[in-house]
Amino acid sequence: MAGDRDLAVAFARALVPPASGRRTGWEMTAATGVRGLRLLHESEAFASFVFSESNPEAFRVLSGNVARFPGARALESDSRTAPSDAPFDYVDLDPYGSPIAFARTALASARLGGVVAVTATDMMVLAGPQPAACRHRYGAHPVRGRLGPEGGLRILLAYLVTTAGSLGRSIRPLLAYARDHYVRAYLEVVAPTGEPPPVEIIDPERWDGPWLGDRGPYGPLWVGPLFDAGFVGRLEVPPHAARPEEVARFIERLREESAVDRPFYYEANVLASRLGIPTPPSLRSIEDGLRARGFRVARTHARPEGFRTDSPRSSVEELVRQIGSRR
Numbered sequence: 441m442a443g444d445r446d447l448a449v450a451f452a453r454a455l456v457p458p459a460s461g462r463r464t465g466w467e468m469t470a471a472t473g474v475r476g477l478r479l480l481h482e483s484e485a486f487a488s489f490v491f492s493e494s495n496p497e498a499f500r501v502l503s504g505n506v507a508r509f510p511g512a513r514a515l516e517s518d519s520r521t522a523p524s525d526a527p528f529d530y531v532d533l534d535p536y537g538s539p540i541a542f543a544r545t546a547l548a549s550a551r552l553g554g555v556v557a558v559t560a561t562d563m564m565v566l567a568g569p570q571p572a573a574c575r576h577r578y579g580a581h582p583v584r585g586r587l588g589p590e591g592g593l594r595i596l597l598a599y600l601v602t603t604a605g606s607l608g609r610s611i612r613p614l615l616a617y618a619r620d621h622y623v624r625a626y627l628e629v630v631a632p633t634g635e636p637p638p639v640e641i642i643d644p645e646r647w648d649g650p651w652l653g654d655r656g657p658y659g660p661l662w663v664g665p666l667f668d669a670g671f672v673g674r675l676e677v678p679p680h681a682a683r684p685e686e687v688a689r690f691i692e693r694l695r696e697e698s699a700v701d702r703p704f705y706y707e708a709n710v711l712a713s714r715l716g717i718p719t720p721p722s723l724r725s726i727e728d729g730l731r732a733r734g735f736r737v738a739r740t741h742a743r744p745e746g747f748r749t750d751s752p753r754s755s756v757e758e759l760v761r762q763i764g765s766r767r
């Protein structure tokens with residue numbers, strides 16, 4: 441997770457005002473504390489950080505680590521209950537598996553205008569293979585297959601916005617992504633807007649975006665943006681990054697993607713096989729064709745061959761058929 445922690449540091453450095461140095465942070469499930477300690481030490485955004493850890497052995501290691509950093513304080517505690525210093529400007533929740541047990545405390549413990557960062561690694565549940573567990577845990581029917589991880593991210597966001605709503609709050613994603621074996625979201629905690637949140641149950645027959653399969657209806661899913669494009673534009677590789685090239689590539693991809701922030705992405709080979717076209721068209725030819733028709737297109741962080749577009753599916757399919765018939 442070193443690259444992911446680099447991105448966390450990049451995130452904190454991009455907060456406005458930059459490098460204010462006065463924020464307070466709480467790492468709810470700290471283990472050794474490496475994530476929060478890097479944020480405290482490398483981002484210049486924090487004055488203090490509290491670390492909670494319930495496992496006595498992990499807490500001993502955590503205490504030793506924290507002692508070397510001014511402003512850091514370790515608590516041997518169950519973080520389903522917030523420490524007395526709450527609310528915080530930034531709350532980081534990175535548990536084993538599902539964040540559900542901690543979600544309410546996390547969302548209640550950030551000040552309004554603050555940030556909650558949440559990781560989930562229970563991808564068997566969120567991304568489709570265990571639909572009954574997903575219904576039980578998140579109250580949602582998951583998308584299966586290649587789009588399952590993004591579906592999982594959107595299920596988690598729908599769950600979090602509903603939980604925030606029950607606290608008289610709402611959330612606004614600044615940066616949310618699906619990667620390897622996990623999903624992670626950085627969310628601004630905001631006052632409710634009065635509008636219902638962008639959460640939907642998707643009926644695959646009526647859905648005009650990328651084909652999600654025929655095991656729906658899917659969700660409830662967050663169908664709003666995953667990115668604040670202005671914020672993503674401020675992300676930079678931090679000076680002490682452990683994986684600078686990896687993070688640079690990821691940030692570059694997020695920048696492109698945040699300009700076409702539509703739910704789910706297409707892939708040429710998936711489109712071709714659904715349409716019975718033997719050789720998938722090149723990504724470049726699809727991008728050029730969609731742009732020539734006035735649509736926007738961007739690659740996605742979620743898969744190297746994937747692309748998002750604001751075109752309806754019918755136009756994407758028509759274009760792919762046309763390119764296929766020219767071969």
Ligand SMILES: C[S@@+](CC[C@H](N)C(=O)[O-])C[C@H]1O[C@@H](n2cnc3c(N)ncnc32)[C@H](O)[C@@H]1O
Binds near residue numbers: 536
């Ligand atoms: C995935 S690890 C955290 C990794 C860490 N955030 C990092 O980036 O290295 C999850 C940790 O949460 C701790 N934990 C589990 N339940 C907890 C609870 N109720 N309160 C506090 N810590 C808990 C576990 O002991 C474990 O050390």
